[in-house]
Amino acid sequence: MFNYYLRLAWISILRHWGLSLLMVSAIGLGIGAAITTVTVNYLMSSNPIPEQSEQLFYVQLDSWDVNDPFDDGLNPPDQLTYTDATNLMRAKQAFRQSVQAQAFAVIEPTDPDMLPLIVNARANTADFFTMFNVPFLYGNPWSQASDDNKEHVVVLSKASNEKLFGGENSVGQSIKLAGNMYRVVGVIDNWQPKPRFYDITTGAFNDTEDIFVPFHLIADEKISRSGNTNCWKPTGDGFQAFLASECIWTQFWVQLNSAQEKAEYMQFLNAYVQEQQQLGRFQRPIDNRLSNVMQWLASQEVVADDAQMMMAMSFMFLMVCLLNTVGLLLAKFLGKAPEIGLRQALGASKRTLFYQYIIESACIGIIGGILGLILAYFGLQGIELLYGDAMKDLATLDSKMAGLAVVLALFSSILAGLYPTWRACHIQPAQQLKSQ
Incomplete structure (x- = not known):
């Protein structure tokens, strides 16, 4: 019928x-x-990293002006100062942790017929690649030892590798950035998480970066930082004064694999802020937050x-x-x-x-x-x-x-x-x- x-x-x-x-x-x-x-x-x-979004947490601390709260007091600052990010990194209280910031660089090709390439860069620490499940076409991420020893290493995107080395396996080759030589340790395969959750501040739907370099290169003034920067008090003269200032410009992520680890890390953050209060910082009421990937996207109103x-x-x-x-x-x-x-x-x-x-x-x-x-x-x-x-x-x-x-x-x-x-x-x- x-x-x-x-x-x-x-x-x-x-x-x-x-x-x-x-x-x-x-x-x-x-x-x-x-x-x-x-x-x-x-x-x-959509969830950009569904297999791990419940274990990745974005860290927020309220180091802002006591008389002029960030976001009218509704939310703590959306980034950390260099001081706080490096202090948390040195403490090593999380299963994995990564501090990062937007940067840019000029690649000087070895081929005299090629023009210099201005590229977007991500300055990050070694755990970044493992935490965010970054796929590799050739090689591997650099190690924690490379961060500790301040080695000049670089990870290329697939597109950058095609421009510089014709798509061949470039691991072990060298490129020149701002007058310094860097050893290629890995080449990332196609990787375009949407939204680009690891750094909402510079555009949730921007493409991933062309190259990835160790975070210490910014402090060593070997690579130029970029991205969003907000300050609530004068920074002083010189780059080192800027690093020691209350300006926020870094993003800090941790991987916590259980509710207990999250509770313990929150206790650590509270203790850290109390310690900084004794040093004259963090004059606002404690408002530390750990937001998983989807909570972070929701709070930043990505949609x-x-x-x-x-x-x-x-x-x-x-x-x-x-x-x-x-x-x-x-x-x-x-x-x-x-x-x-x-x-x-x-x-x-x-x-x-x-x-x-x-x-x-x-x-x-x-x-x-x-x-x-x-x-x-x-x-x-x-x-x-x-x-x-x-x-x-x-x-x-x-x-x-x-x-x-x-x-x-x-x-x-x-x-x-x-x-x-x-x-x-x-x-x-x-x-x-x-x-x-």
């Missing part, structure tokens, strides 16, 4: 092709708008309010499209009143008629869903063209979103068809036959 109902639905759709086209277009437009915004919000709020508003508006538009579809279905089904009356007179039950017209509504919904997928694809392409690199990899229609579009269209069309189908099933056959 199901195949029979499908055949009847197809015949009806073709017979009333103009009305069917209007309904398919209405559903397609609504689904296209909804899936476009849902896809962007879905990818913006902007306007994106969520656009998604809500797209669903409202979908509702308007469905209301129009209800009206069109009602007009179509009631237009079949003589046919329905005749079928009832010949013995067709209301249940049979209900199944037939619900299946017809579902068929219109599936076709509308396919049209919606096409419109969503072009909508996402338009968003990527409009926002450029900021939306790169966030305007992609994956299998989950494609499946959601079809399911949403099917559910919406069936929902829209319930009332028109109910009205059609309650047509009085005697009245229709008398009018013939």
Whole structure:
């Protein structure tokens, strides 16, 4: 019977092709708008490291001005001072820990025909690569000993390795940064976590860096730091005075594998702040925080309010499209009143008629869903063209979103068809036959 109902639905759709086209277009437009915004919000709020997000914690300490709280006192500063970050690193109280900051460098190629390359850099400590599951194409991360001995080592991105060494295994080769030679110890494979959770302050959806170097190079003034910097008191003259200042510009992550480890580390942070208070720092009430990856993304509002508003508006538009579809279905089904009356007179039950017209509504919904997928694809392409690199990899229609579009269209069309189908099933056959 199901195949029979499908055949009847197809015949009806073709017979009333103009009305069917209007309904398919209405559903397609609504689904296209909804899936476009849902896809962007879905990818913006996705878990960038699901296998380890519950064990990675971002550290926040409130070292700000006692008379002028950071973020109006709602949250502690979103970064740490160099003093606090290096003190926490030396304490080694976490299973793994990493301090990092944005940097930039100029690579001087050995090939005289190549121009110098200005690259984005990430200055970090050795545990960074293990904590964040960074995949390697060649070689390995540098070791803790390399940090301790202040070695000049570097990890290249796959793209940088292709530019400098033609994509060959460059482990053991050397590159020149700002007049100093650095030994390549590893090459990262494709790695673009979205959002770029490890440093929200310089752009949650920016690409990962071109090269990775040891954090100590910033303090040694061998590489130039960049990124966001905020200060609440004068820093003094010279770079060493800046390092000792209350300026925040570093990000600090720890890996804690259990609730007990987290509780113990929080106790350590509280004790550290109390110790610093005795030295005249941290005059505000203690507000230390450990936020796992998803908590950190939520607190930083990675999914902007306007994106969520656009998604809500797209669903409202979908509702308007469905209301129009209800009206069109009602007009179509009631237009079949003589046919329905005749079928009832010949013995067709209301249940049979209900199944037939619900299946017809579902068929219109599936076709509308396919049209919606096409419109969503072009909508996402338009968003990527409009926002450029900021939306790169966030305007992609994956299998989950494609499946959601079809399911949403099917559910919406069936929902829209319930009332028109109910009205059609309650047509009085005697009245229709008398009018013939």
